[in-house]
Amino acid sequence: MANENANAVPEPKDASTVILVRDAESGIEIFLLQRVQGMAFAGGMTVFPGGGVDKSDATAEVEWAGPSVEWWAERFSTDVARAKALVLAAVRETFEECGVLLAGPTADxxxxxxxxxxxxxxxxEKHELSFSDFLKKENLVLRTDLLRPWANWITPVGETRRYDTRFFVAASPTGQIADGVTSEAAEVRWQSPQDALAHWREGGSILLPPTWSQLTELAKFSSVAEILAAEPEIPVILPTLITDEETLRVEFPNQDGYYVAGPHPWSVKAAK
Structure with a gap:
């Protein structure tokens, strides 16, 4: 029995990630966060704000503005309860990790x-307050209409920590300042997708396949309005983890260009 448990494939946990975008003179810019080294998942990696779904997200009672929960469930090919939790987690995690709050005093x-x-x-962030209680206390309405569904990636089989992550895009609200005041961030920055990818190619950052893929796709857009108007197909992407005695490699759709830059720092000797 012990051996069977040791070889069991961990079930992926639900998670939400929000790609914050804004217009700049040279085109669009995206908010990126470099995670603190030594974190259990993606330590040192450059990512978008996000994190796992909390139990409180699934049971939250909030004022909801924008597309219905049923609409979100259809777009993400899931059930209503799960869709609600994913949207709540997206807004909550964005606020926790960079101080951007997609909510307001009224529905508009x-x-x-x-x-x-x-x-x-x-x-x-310390789980001393639920997001729904915070919104109620401040009389705030959740603005789900400021979010757009974007992608769905699942951590490959073979990883000890696995997530079923829904990606959202959202325009950074005027007047709000995205920051790095969180225990999980070593550094934050706004960059165009092109500059972020160039920085990665030069060895300045580490991008996991889902982050690289979203930056590559967003580099095709010239304005926030274009991004928000897009209605991408959202297939479930489950990369394949390939290991040998020396390296790790992840195979995923449309990966051309990811390995052109050479070996990636996370492609280290496989754990023995």
């Missing part, structure tokens, strides 16, 4: 400045 407004919620943000 958005918070202009989140600095006054700093203590609540810390409490949320």
């Amino acid at each position: 407004t958005v918070v202009a400045d989140t600095a006054g919620y700093a203590q609540d943000r810390v409490a949320l």
Whole structure:
């Protein structure tokens, strides 16, 4: 029995990631966060804000503005309860990790400045406060219409920590400042997709396949309006982890260009 458990494939946990975008003189820019070294998952990697779904996300009772939960369930090919939790997690994690809050006093407004919620943000990150209680306390409406569904990636079989991650895109609200005031960030920056990819090719960052793929796709757009108007197909992408005695390699759709830059720092000797 012990051997069977040791060889069991971990079930992926639900997670949400939000790609924050804004218009700049040279085109669009994307908010990127370099995770702290030594973290259990993706330590040192450059990622978008996001994280796992909490139990409180599934049971949250909030004022909801925008597309219905049923619409989100259809777009992400899942059930209503799961869709609700994924959307709540997307907004919550974005607030926790970079201070951007996709909520407002009414269904057609958005918070202009989140600095006054700093203590609540810390409490949320420490799981001392639920997101629904925070929204109720501040009389805020969840603005799901500011989000768009974008992609769905599952961590390959073979990894000890696995996530079924839904990717969203959202325009960074005017007046709000995305920051790195979180225990999970070593550094944050706004970059165009092209510059982020160039920085990666030069060895300045480490991009896992899902992040690289989203940056590559977003490099095709010239404005936030174009991104928000897009309605991409959202297939479930489950990369294949290939290991030998020396290296790790991930095979995934449309990977041309990912390995052109040479070996990646995470492609280290396989664990023995």
